[in-house]
Amino acid sequence: MPEVKMTVNGKPxxxxxxxxxxxxxxxxxxxxxxxxxxxxxxxxxxxxxxxxDGKAVKSCTMFAAEAEGAEITTIEAMAxxxxxxxxxxxxFQDHHGLQCGFCTxxxxxxxxALLAENSTPTETEVRDYLEGNICRCTGYHNIxxxxxxxxxxxxxxxxxx
Amino acid sequence: MPKDGGIGAAxxxxxxxxxxxxxxxxTDDINLRGQAYVHFLxxxxxxxxxxxxxxxxxxxxxxxxxxxxGADFEGIGGLPCGWQVTDRFGEVMQEPGHPVLARGxxxxxGDPIAAVVAETYAxxxxxxxxxxxxxxxxxxxxxMKKALxxxxxxxxxxxxxxxxYDWGFVEENKAAVNEAFETxxxxxxxxxxxxxxxxxxMEPRVAVGDxxxxxxxxxxxxxxxxxxxxxxxxxxxxxxxxxxxxxxVAPDVGGGFGSKIFxxxxxxxxxxxxxxxxxxxxxxxxxxxxxxxxxxxxDHVTKIELALDADNNFTAIRTDTHANMGAYLSxxxxxxxxxxxxxxxxxNYRTPLIYVNVKAVFTNTVPVDAYRGAGRPEATYQLERxxxxxxxxxxxxxxxxxxxxxxxxxxxxxxxxxxxDTGDYHATMDKLEEIADFKGFEARRTASEAKGKLRxxxxxxxxxxxxxxxxxxxxxxxxxxxxxxxxxxRVNATGGLVVMTGSHSHGxxxxxxxxQVVAEMIxxxxxxxxxxxxxxxxxxxxMGTYGSRSIAVGGSAMVRATxxxxxxxxxxxxxxxxxxxxxxxxxxxKFSVAGTDKSVAWGDVTLAAYVPHNYPLADLEPGLExxxxxxxxxxxxxxxxxxCEVEVDPETGKVTIERFSAADDFGNIINPMIVSGQVHGGxxxxxxQALLEACVYDENGQLQTGSYMDYAMPRxxxxxxxxxxxxxxxxxxxxxxxxKGCGEAGAIGSPPAxxxxxxxxxxxxxxxxxxIDMPLSPSRVWQAMxx
Numbered sequence: 001m002p003e004v005k006m007t008v009n010g011k012p013x014x015x016x017x018x019x020x021x022x023x024x025x026x027x028x029x030x031x032x033x034x035x036x037x038x039x040x041x042x043x044x045x046x047x048x049x050x051x052x053d054g055k056a057v058k059s060c061t062m063f064a065a066e067a068e069g070a071e072i073t074t075i076e077a078m079a080x081x082x083x084x085x086x087x088x089x090x091x092f093q094d095h096h097g098l099q100c101g102f103c104t105x106x107x108x109x110x111x112x113a114l115l116a117e118n119s120t121p122t123e124t125e126v127r128d129y130l131e132g133n134i135c136r137c138t139g140y141h142n143i144x145x146x147x148x149x150x151x152x153x154x155x156x157x158x159x160x161x
Numbered sequence: 162m163p164k165d166g167g168i169g170a171a172x173x174x175x176x177x178x179x180x181x182x183x184x185x186x187x188t189d190d191i192n193l194r195g196q197a198y199v200h201f202l203x204x205x206x207x208x209x210x211x212x213x214x215x216x217x218x219x220x221x222x223x224x225x226x227x228x229x230x231g232a233d234f235e236g237i238g239g240l241p242c243g244w245q246v247t248d249r250f251g252e253v254m255q256e257p258g259h260p261v262l263a264r265g266x267x268x269x270x271g272d273p274i275a276a277v278v279a280e281t282y283a284x285x286x287x288x289x290x291x292x293x294x295x296x297x298x299x300x301x302x303x304x305m306k307k308a309l310x311x312x313x314x315x316x317x318x319x320x321x322x323x324x325x326y327d328w329g330f331v332e333e334n335k336a337a338v339n340e341a342f343e344t345x346x347x348x349x350x351x352x353x354x355x356x357x358x359x360x361x362x363m364e365p366r367v368a369v370g371d372x373x374x375x376x377x378x379x380x381x382x383x384x385x386x387x388x389x390x391x392x393x394x395x396x397x398x399x400x401x402x403x404x405x406x407x408x409x410v411a412p413d414v415g416g417g418f419g420s421k422i423f424x425x426x427x428x429x430x431x432x433x434x435x436x437x438x439x440x441x442x443x444x445x446x447x448x449x450x451x452x453x454x455x456x457x458x459x460d461h462v463t464k465i466e467l468a469l470d471a472d473n474n475f476t477a478i479r480t481d482t483h484a485n486m487g488a489y490l491s492x493x494x495x496x497x498x499x500x501x502x503x504x505x506x507x508x509n510y511r512t513p514l515i516y517v518n519v520k521a522v523f524t525n526t527v528p529v530d531a532y533r534g535a536g537r538p539e540a541t542y543q544l545e546r547x548x549x550x551x552x553x554x555x556x557x558x559x560x561x562x563x564x565x566x567x568x569x570x571x572x573x574x575x576x577x578x579x580x581x582d583t584g585d586y587h588a589t590m591d592k593l594e595e596i597a598d599f600k601g602f603e604a605r606r607t608a609s610e611a612k613g614k615l616r617x618x619x620x621x622x623x624x625x626x627x628x629x630x631x632x633x634x635x636x637x638x639x640x641x642x643x644x645x646x647x648x649x650x651r652v653n654a655t656g657g658l659v660v661m662t663g664s665h666s667h668g669x670x671x672x673x674x675x676x677q678v679v680a681e682m683i684x685x686x687x688x689x690x691x692x693x694x695x696x697x698x699x700x701x702x703x704m705g706t707y708g709s710r711s712i713a714v715g716g717s718a719m720v721r722a723t724x725x726x727x728x729x730x731x732x733x734x735x736x737x738x739x740x741x742x743x744x745x746x747x748x749x750x751k752f753s754v755a756g757t758d759k760s761v762a763w764g765d766v767t768l769a770a771y772v773p774h775n776y777p778l779a780d781l782e783p784g785l786e787x788x789x790x791x792x793x794x795x796x797x798x799x800x801x802x803x804x805c806e807v808e809v810d811p812e813t814g815k816v817t818i819e820r821f822s823a824a825d826d827f828g829n830i831i832n833p834m835i836v837s838g839q840v841h842g843g844x845x846x847x848x849x850q851a852l853l854e855a856c857v858y859d860e861n862g863q864l865q866t867g868s869y870m871d872y873a874m875p876r877x878x879x880x881x882x883x884x885x886x887x888x889x890x891x892x893x894x895x896x897x898x899x900x901k902g903c904g905e906a907g908a909i910g911s912p913p914a915x916x917x918x919x920x921x922x923x924x925x926x927x928x929x930x931x932x933i934d935m936p937l938s939p940s941r942v943w944q945a946m947x948x
Contacts, residue, residue, distance in 0.1 A: 020283065034190040035183015037415075039363045040448035044869035047363055075183035089181040093173050096838045100668030101180025102363040102415030108181065123882075130877035134869070136363050136416050137668050139845025139907070140877040142838060159884045 006067045008033070009077035017064045023057075024048045026064035027074060035075040035105050039134070046133030049106040049113075050074045056113035058132070075105035078112070088112055088150040095155070097146035099137035107133050111147045120151050167681030168898075171834035174673040176666075185413045188367035188384045189445050196369065196441035197226050199434065200285035201427065202275040202292050203453065204267035207301035207525035207862020208314065211267055211294075214275055219291040224284030226438060228292070229276040229430070231264035237433070240424055241398040242490040243390075245639040246499050246521070249329030254521070256325075257317040259489040261399065261426045261433070267296060268316055268488035269525050270864050271453025276430055278442055301525040301862035305462060305483040308522050316488055316523040325486050325495065325521035330503040334576060338516040341477035345468035349551035354934045355539045357460035357485065357856040358849075359866075360532045361874060362667070364415020365446040366455065370431030374439055378406055381432045385411040386421045386667050387705020390642070392697050394424040394492065400433055404697075407432075411695045414667035418846070419531040420455045421667060422707045423492035427454075452867045457856055458532020460485035461498060465543040467551050475566045477514040478506055480543065484521045484529075491530035495521065500638050501536030501626070507575035508544045509586045509622045509800060510566040515576045525862040531707065533846055533908040537625040545621035545913035550931055553924065559917070563622055564590060571891075579626060581798045583891035586622060589824045590802045593620070596884045597804035597822035605806065605819070606925070614808040616819070617922025621803055623910040626796035627902035628713030628893075645792040646710070647701035648719040650679070650726050652785035654771035656764040658683075660722075661693045663703010664715030669839065669904065671711060674832045678716055678898065682723050684749040685763055701788055709902030712831060713797050713893065720897045721789035729785060733766045736777045797893045797901040801825035803844075805914035809922045814943025816852055816919055822884040823910060828892040828901035836903045840885045843907020849875040850908075851915035855936050873936070 005014040008031060015030040027033045027050070036059055039047035048059040051073040078086040085093065088111050098104040107130070114121060114129045121129065126147050127140070135143060141159070149155045166172035179185050216228040240259040247253050263274050275292055279285035302308035302316060308323040316323055329335060342348060369382040379402055385391050388409040395409075396402040414421060427444050434442040446454065461484050468477040484498030503517035552559035567586040574580045602618050609616035629635070632643035647663040660679060664671060672692040680687035693699055703715065731745040734752035738745075744755045753760035769776055770785040806820040823840055830836050853873035857865040866872040892899030912935060919937050923930045923946065933945045 018283065029192075033183070034187075035185070037187070037364070038189070038445075039365065040869050042448065042868045042870055044874075045363060045448070075181075079182050083182075085178075085181060092181055093177040096174070096834050098177060098180055099670070099838060099842060100362070100364065100416040101176070101185045101413065102187065104180050105183050124878075127876075127878040134363065134874050134876065136361055136418070136846070136874070137842045138838060139841035139843070139848075139875075139883065140880055141841040141845075141883050144877060144882070159882050 002065065004064050004068050006070050006072055008072045009074060019065060021064045022060055023062040023064045023067050024059035027059060033074050033076055037102055037105060039102065044132065044134065045103070046106040046110060047103050049109040049133065051109060051113065056110050075108060078108060088115070091146040091150035095142050095146040095149055097138065097142045103133060103135045107135065107143055111150065114147065115151055120153060123148065166687055167677055168831055170677060170832065172673055172677055172687065172832055174670045176670060176672045187364055187413045187415055188369065188382050191369050191382050193369060193371055193441035196443050197278045197280060197438060198282045198285050199276050199278045199431065199442050199444045200282060200289050201273040202277065202289040204263065204270060204272040204274055206267060206296060206298045207270050208299040209267050209296040210299060211263055211265060211274065211296055213295035215293040216275060218293065219277065219288040222284065222288035222291055224280035225288045226278045226280065229262065229434065230274065231260055231262040234261045237261065238399045240426060240429070241394055242495065243394065243492045243641050244496040245641065246326050246328060246495040247639060248326040249332045254326035254495055255320045256490060257320055261429050269527050270862060271527060272488070273426055276434070278434055278438060303524055303526060303858050303860055303862050305485055305522040305524060308524050309520065316525055323523040325523055328499050328519045330517045331577065334514055335516050338477050338479050338514045341514050342466065342468045342479060345476055346471040347469045347555060348466055349547055349554055350464065350466040351547045351550050351932060352464045353543060353546060353932060355459045355461040355463065355542055356850060356854070356935045358458045358532055358854050359452060359856050359872060360418040360420035360455060360458060362416030362418055362420060365448055365451045366421065366425065366427065367445045368428045368431040369441060369443045370435035371441045372435040372439065378408065379432055379436065380408045380410065381428060382410045382412070383428050384414055384421050385409070386414065386417045386665055386707055388665065388695060388697050389663060389702050390705055391424050391428060395429050395432065399429045408698045411665060414665065417667040418533040419458065419535060419707060423456050423530055449868055452872065453527055453864055456491045456528050456530035457487065458529065459539060460529050461539045463543050465547045467547045469551060473555060473557060473562060473565060475510055475512040478512050480506065480517045482519045484519055485526065486521050486523050487526045487528035488523060489528050491528035494528060494530040496640070497531050497536045502540050504577050504579050505537050505540035505624065505626060506544065506577050508541065509568060509624050511568050513576060526858055533843065534905040537905065538909045538912060541623045541909050542913050546916060549917045560590065560620060579796060582795060582894045584798060584800050584826060585889060585891050586800060588889040589800060589826050592824035592886055592889050593802040593804055593822060596824060596886050597820065602806065609808050615811055615922040615926045617807050617809065617918040617925060619805045619914045619917025619921055621910065621913040621917060622801065623906070624798055624800040625905060625909050627709035627799055628793050628797040628896070629708035629710050630796060631794055632792050642704065644704050645790050646714040646718045647703040647788065647790045648715065648722045649701050649786065649788040650722040652726060652767050654768050656689060656767045658690045659693055660690060660719055661700040662715050662719060663700055663705065664711040665694045665706045667706065669706065669711060670832070670835045674712065674835055675716065675719060677831055678719060679723050682720065683727065683763065684747065709904040712898065712900050713896055713902045714791060714793055716898055716900060717793070717896045718789050718791035721791055722787045725787035725789060726785060729781070730766045732781055733769050733776065734761050737761050737765065737769060737775065794895045797828065797896070799825065799827050799901040799903065799906055801906060801910055803910040803914040805918040807915065807918040807922055809919060809942060811946065814939040814946060816937055816942060818848055818881050818915065821881060823907065824889060825887045825903065825906055826889045826891055827887050827903045828890055829899040830887060831900065833887065836887055837885050839903045840907040841883055843905060844883050844911045845875050845880055846908045847911025848880055848915060851912040851935050851937060853879065853936050
């Protein structure tokens with residue numbers, strides 16, 4: 001089996017893989033980074049979104065071999081080493097942007113990619129950007145609100161709680 | 162109130178930290194040393210005779226450990242059904258067997274035929290492709306009415322027909338109801354379909370079986386809303402494992418919406434195979450597999466008739482429903498179209514006579530069972546649609562017609578066997594009129610018109626029965642289980658508490674809201690309280706989380722156990738202060754003697770309980786740990802009024818939700834932030850049902866919507882921000898917290914509002930369309946508009 005080497009959350013990572021091994025399988029099973037989730041098998045749900053060289057990628061849609069030499073960031077690296085939440089994570093907690101938590105890592109990673117591209121998105125832009133992230137719990141209300149809040153916009157006029 | 166939030170505080174959720182940082186612990190995150198992997202070979206035909214399963218070529222494939230077929234389960238029980246309905250002739254329902262792996266026949270696409278256990282998933286999947294099946298395909302029954310025709314192919318050869326039961330409720334009322342229709346001044350009738358849905362929690366199901374040969378202990382890790390129920394059903398009825406040798410653990414559960422209540426074949430298989438192979442066996446469901454194996458929801462075909470007198474008072478309701486059971490009876494399937502549906506047909510209205518007929522039908526489709534709301538959305542949808550239609554026929558305002566017929570006095574005994582304890586339907590409607598800004602509608606409609614769009618406003622009410630349920634009552638109705646809940650409160654020596662509850666969160670935030678209740682009762686910081694759930698080894702026997710029951714039933718058990726703790730603690734405090742028990746007061750975590758300045762702290766008392774040097778040992782056991790089981794005396798009856806505003810594009814038929822408002826009465830509220838979140842999520846699912854989602858089979862029983870490419874899940878850009886309010890509160894009168902439950906309301910209350918709004922938009926534009934079946938996709942709306 002071939003070996004793949006990449007940088008994951010700032011540290012070198014390597015492992016033996018099959019040609020068919022998906023990046024998400026490598027992260028979850030080889031590296032034990034189980035924060036990245038698998039919610040579908042057709043690349044629609046977005047629970048597996050990670051950053052590959054700074055871009056949001058569905059890690060179920062990429063072979064591990066394709067990530068050779070890449071810089072990967074997963075949900076595990078979003079908070080500070082001392083546990084301080086990333087502003088997007090904090091906004092999700094403050095605004096109840098998660099319930100079961102299963103889609104949450106993908107949502108946070110997508111939101112981070114959005115805000116890197118567009119620092120003050122409109123509501124419509126947030127909703128459009130999340131087209132590839134499915135949440136079944138929240139009805140999206142508090143996710144959209146949390147992302148707008150994380151971008152520094154005033155969300156106090158959006159329906160309460 | 163405790164400083165970090167007792168009852169009523171919008172306390173941020175403590176569980177969020179692990180979920181937000183990738184440290185959640187879901188079942189698929191569990192990997193046991195030496196585990197093998199199972200892949201199920203499933204039927205790709207809906208109905209067929211299983212002549213031969215030839216595994217010989219597959220057995221020699223790399224990594225294969227063993228291949229199991231139905232023959233390996235000879236003498237082992239099938240999957241049990243937890244509810245036996247008695248039909249209108251006094252006969253019990255037809256109840257087919259449900260083998261773990263198919264034997265003799267396959268009955269739906271996805272029915273498991275063989276289980277390949279291998280060293281890796283990939284090897285198991287590869288080997289499954291080498292299994293040769295000899296299946297003689299048989300004609301499938303998919304349409305419920307055709308399934309009941311004489312000569313229709315039978316799903317189960319050993320049953321008389323495909324009719325599971327023909328249920329009438331209340332059978333004794335039937336003649337009087339028919340008579341009321343004959344004398345009615347006006348009758349409105351409507352035929353409609355409550356579309357088949359798939360729950361789709363974002364976490365697919367997972368099972369990991371483990372067995373310790375040296376002790377004989379089994380462990381099953383599974384994605385379940387109710388691990389104790391799985392332990393009992395699987396242990397007692399399938400595998401014959403006594404509860405003390407079987408531990409069921411459901412760690413963090415990534416949503417359920419009902420679909421993770423039920424006992425599934427894969428759980429039994431992994432538990433069984435772990436012993437047979439003496440190594441852990443893991444199964445992770447793919448999403449494609451979930452579509453054809455998770456229990457589906459809804460799927461009712463209904464005719465409802467509403468009779469009114471000359472003054473527009475409702476005089477009778479008559480319904481005729483066909484309810485799809487699928488190929489086998491899932492755990493609670495028979496209860497959904499009957500006791501969770503017929504009993505809600507009164508809605509919020511004084512209708513003296515009601516008759517509900519339900520024919521439950523077997524078809525060659527995936528089993529159908531409870532999905533968020535379970536029976537109550539079906540009742541609400543037909544009732545609120547027919548009332549809207551009646552208002553149009555009579556030329557009266559739909560809100561006025563509803564208000565005129567509201568139940569206003571409580572308690573109120575409905576003609577469908579339940580007694581609403583409290584409610585104020587005018588109050589929620591008043592609140593709705595305010596938050597939905599009905600006064601501004603006309604201006605918004607004009608603005609839409611200027612853009613070439615048709616704007617409509619739809620409203621509806623709902624009532625639901627939650628907090629399931631009084632055990633003696635449901636026992637009479639056919640439940641094969643009690644529906645109490647339990648809690649153990651363990652106080653530690655230094656004052657911290659652990660609450661072990663039989664309820665189990667799959668996203669509802671119990672760890673936060675349950676702790677708020679206990680913090681309020683004792684007057685200590687909520688951070689001193691830990692909530693433990695989801696593991697039969699360390700929680701008392703409980704029935705789990707569904708039917709919006711956790712705070713109403715589980716919370717009540719926790720209150721009762723905490724009351725016992727406080728009573729005992731007061732006796733200890735009385736001893737420490739040399740006072741009478743009766744004079745001890747507990748406030749803000751401090752015990753004091755009434756009328757004096759004497760006091761001891763919570764921690765002094767808890768330490769004395771475990772270091773009983775100065776302690777009334779002759780009268781009181783040391784320690785501070787209590788358990789309570791709570792069996793409710795009635796259901797709870799949350800209610801509300803919802804409004805939806807839509808725009809319809811007349812060129813394309815596309816519907817967009819412009820505004821959605823929900824005014825709910827949940828009784829007392831523990832955490833308003835969490836409650837609003839529950840309503841948001843329910844509305845999202847209800848909009849999904851109304852506009853997007855449909856589980857479709859073709860006439861051969863092939864599932865046409867088998868992935869997210871075909872099954873339209875609501876996305877962020879399909880929904881607006883919602884305006885929700887739960888300030889109308891009539892507390893429940895029969896549980897200690899006065900709570901009613903909020904988990905399903907949004908999914909129950911929202912579909913009729915959406916459909917009523919679309920019909921309103923179309924009628925305002927001069928069209929005579931009175932109904933379109935859900936989902937109101939662009940093609941359906943466009944076709945309706947073409948006449």
